[in-house]
Amino acid sequence: MSNNMFLRGGLNTAADDGGGSSRDWELRPCGIVVQMRDTSSDTIQAGPLIKVKVSYGGSIHEVSITAFSTFGDLKKSLALGTGLQPQQQRLLYRGKEKHNRVYLHDAGVRNKSKVVLIEDPSSHQKRLVDSRRDEAIAMACRAVADVNEEVDKIAEKVFAVEAAVKSGRRLKDSAIAEPTELLMCQLLKLDSIKADGEAKSQRRILVRRVQKYVETLDMLKIQNETSNSQRTVVTTSWETFDAGLRGSTSAPLQQRGRVLSQTSTSSTVADWEWFN
Incomplete structure (x- = not known):
């Protein structure tokens, strides 16, 4: 009877198998004591x-x-x-x-x-959260991709402006201001996109690209204005007169007085031509 009670309570003993190792035993529902199996194994x-x-x-x-x-x-x-x-x-x-x-x-x-x-309920809730997050990331990636397409189109205008300025052409201010304003609009779009994960990384890369284009246009604007001022040269040509008409404004009047006296005393003196 003591053996039956002992078996119902289970058996967890260490039996020496001669090799120095120990084994755990368990009682099955059928009443048979067997070696405990290793459930940690993947096999x-x-x-x-x-x-x-x-x-x-x-x-x-x-x-x-x-x-x-x-x-x-x-x-x-x-x-x-x-x-x-x-x-x-x-x-x-x-x-x-x-x-x-x-x-x-x-x-x-x-x-x-x-x-x-x-x-598992907790796992189900976590899976829903992860699913919503993945969906939000996918939407943000699509929004960033749309902005990237617009930036590609504006980039062509930036390259055209750069080629024109470097070739020495004089461009209107609007030719540089227009792509700059378009790029600033794309920056505002990117700022409004709420992104996490991969979408956040893509947005950061695109923001840097747009900022680089804006900086390039600012430099081209300065070069365009500088080259235009160097080509504009104002020259003034002064006419000079001989002695008696050059100097102060009173000199012609004094000269005119002497001429009048000469014409009044001598009839042989030639007539004078006056210059205002």
């Missing part, structure tokens, strides 16, 4: 194959697995077909949740038995 235990029908949502997944496998092993087999990682799964058999270390045959799972799979 599914050997034994007769059974087909387990797993209901998940509105679909049925049929899994072939050994009867000596655990529910944790069953979760690993379901990961590929359901898209749920083992830690995201909860398995119910006969209305009760079964833990990873429980063996299928110990729980009474037989060939063509039905197991219900549900997703």
Whole structure:
């Protein structure tokens, strides 16, 4: 009787196998004491194959697995077909949740038995959050891509302005101001995009590219104005007169007085031509 009580309570002893190692033992429901199996191993235990029908949502997944496998092993087999990682799964058999270390045959799972799979509520909530975040990132990436297409078109105008200024052509101020304003509008669009992850990285790269174009146009504007001022030269030609008409404004009047006196005293003096 003491042996029966001892067996019902389970057996966890270390027996020396002669090699110095120890083994753990466990009591099965049938009353047999067997060596405890290592459930930390990824290898599914050997034994007769059974087909387990797993209901998940509105679909049925049929899994072939050994009867000596655990529910944790069953979760690993379901990961590929359901898209749920083992830690995201909860398995119910006969209305009760079964833990990873429980063996299928110990729980009474037989060939063509039905197991219900549900997703862990916390995992489901996290998956919804991740899905929404991924969707937001995808939308932000599309918005950044649209702005990038507009920047490519404006870049062609920037290159045309740069080629014209370097060739020595005089451009109107509007030819440089127009692409600058367009680029500033694209910067405002990028600033309004709420981005995370990959979209944030793409937006940062595009912002730097637009700023570089704006700086290039500012330099071209200065070069265009400088070259124009150097080509504009104002020259003034002064006419000079001989002595008597050059100097102060009173000199012609004095000269005019002497001429008048000469014409009044001598009739042989030639007439003078006056210049205002």
